[in-house]
Amino acid sequence: MGINGVLRPGHAQIRVLNLEEDAKFYREVLGLEEVGRDAQDRVYFKAWDERDHHSVIIRQADKAGLDFFGFKVSDNATLNKLEADLNAYGVKTERVPAGELLATGERVRFTVPTGHVIELYAEKKDVGNGLSYSNPAPWPAQAEKGIAPTRMDHALLGGGDLDGSRDIFINVLGFYLTEEVVAEDGKTQIAVWLSCSNKTHDIAFVRAPEDGKLHHVSYWIDTWEKVLRAADLMSMNHVPVDIGPTRHGITRGATIYAFDRSGNRFETFAGGYISYPDMHKLTWPIEHLPEGLDYAQRKLHETFLTVFS
Amino acid sequence: MDVPAGTAPGKQGAVEHVVVTITDTNENYRCRTDESLLTGMHRLGKRGIPVGCRGGGCSVCKVQVIAGAYEQMRPMSREYVSEEDLAQGRVLACCVRPLEEVSVAVIGKLHKSITRPGQPAA
Incomplete structure (x- = not known):
């Protein structure tokens, strides 16, 4: 091990x-x-x-x-x-x-x-x-005190050459692919989730029109109950919420996407599954992105692929 | 407890409502003079200006103010709003509040980032 x-x-x-x-x-x-x-x-x-x-x-x-x-x-x-x-x-x-x-x-x-x-x-x-x-x-x-995540967990980053960044993480840094969203051609990856551990992702990339973009930095909280507590705290403090509380199909995490005071998206999430490098990747054809993103509502939130900082 | 991000502090005593018109759709709504153009629209469930980060960081709510006085309440990302933009009334709707009746045209877009296979992302 x-x-x-x-x-x-x-x-x-x-x-x-x-x-x-x-x-x-x-x-x-x-x-x-x-x-x-x-x-x-x-x-x-x-x-x-x-x-x-x-x-x-x-x-x-x-x-x-x-x-x-x-x-x-x-x-x-x-x-x-x-x-x-x-x-x-x-x-x-x-x-x-x-x-x-x-x-x-x-x-x-x-x-x-x-x-x-x-x-x-x-x-x-x-x-x-x-x-x-x-x-x-x-x-x-x-x-x-506050939402109080246990750790900063991962980030989702946006840019054009997803393939190039993915290859460096997999071929050089030892990450493995856990999940992917693929375009209509069944090959082109729209987003990839990469792990260097037992987590479903330590970093993820989404294909985006501008390079160097932040989609979100994610923070781990222990339970779905605490995700709902986070939602209460966000509303009490007028934090702009983007998506959730809901469950992602992708990685199965229970999630809220919201924004800091400067428009940087962050996520508070819980759950998911334990991943190992020998496990077969999970694929989400682009037409199933709605449930991949928001399993409860099966809704393609337009901001997911368009709002970056 | 924090003041809402789209609310000017200390103005609660003298709140007025003014009409904001989105010229693209002729949609209009009553906006408080202590809240941002975007907060006012969003709170009433109206549509027309795309709603993104609501913190001045992402640009999807960028508008051209065509008529009416307004005031900047919050910093806007220089990546998306230049000095020239500010001088010309091109601002983020989440960061400005109306001082009187205002009309705006929408500039910001929820750009599709999914590209067709074989095409560069752009």
Whole structure:
């Protein structure tokens, strides 16, 4: 057994149009814990059950969207090997020095063909989840503050050359395809879900007219009951909801899509199934995208394929 | 509790309603002067301006203001609204509130991103 190589999504840096308004949103409504600010005035957050220093960073900018999405790898030898593998595959990389992000080691940064900046890193400070590593309680007070996801789980990114980005993740970084949406020709992939673990997806791509686009960053919550609690909190706080609460056919997750204060879509979701690399992929012909997206309503929400930041 | 994203803080005391007309469809609705053009439309279940992120980030609710005074309530993504746009009254309906009767033409679209096989995504 081993989840090694690329372990999991580790951080997303998101651009916001009004830093303090969104810092308040991520802290009080989404219920992430603010863990620090740096000299560039970036604000760092972690979900309560994450043990590494941070998973979400927001930055004041004049346009919304995603700066980069990072994955933690098992160790520095793996980081060096994956960088060499990327270079051999024809992907240019650069090194971002340790400490450029708070409490984070050196990062390997590269741009995939859909125009997204992806990072790999091996080291980030273990600050714990507020519970002891010996005889821990099941949850801390932070677990009931706001929506309070347990972790930043994955992202769905949009761009033109889906095939190129998919190939790098599968052929170089060791991801496998769990599910796909295919066009009328039965071949062209409209969207792909890729896993480096037992999750149904650690990253996903959707074919989109503009490169480098963020569809959503997703946060894991434990139960469908808590998805409904999240829906209550969104409405109480006037969060614009896009889709849900409902269940995706794709990945079977119970979900809500909504937007932060700057129009960056996020998801709160629960459930799904355990995936393994030997399992046959699941295919959703495009005419079944409505139930793939929203199994309860079988509705093709027009915003799903059109609204990005 | 937060003020709704499409609501101007501190204006609740002097709320007025004004008529907003969407010239494409001749649809009109009564919009509060402390809420965005988009919030006003959406809250009444009216249609005409596409509803996207409602946070100034995505551009699908972009409109050309043809007549009437308005005020920007929230920042809009510079990716979709340039200085030139602002000067010409091309704004995101989720980020501006009407000060008087306003008419707008819809610019934003829910662009189809599914392309036919063999065609580039564009």
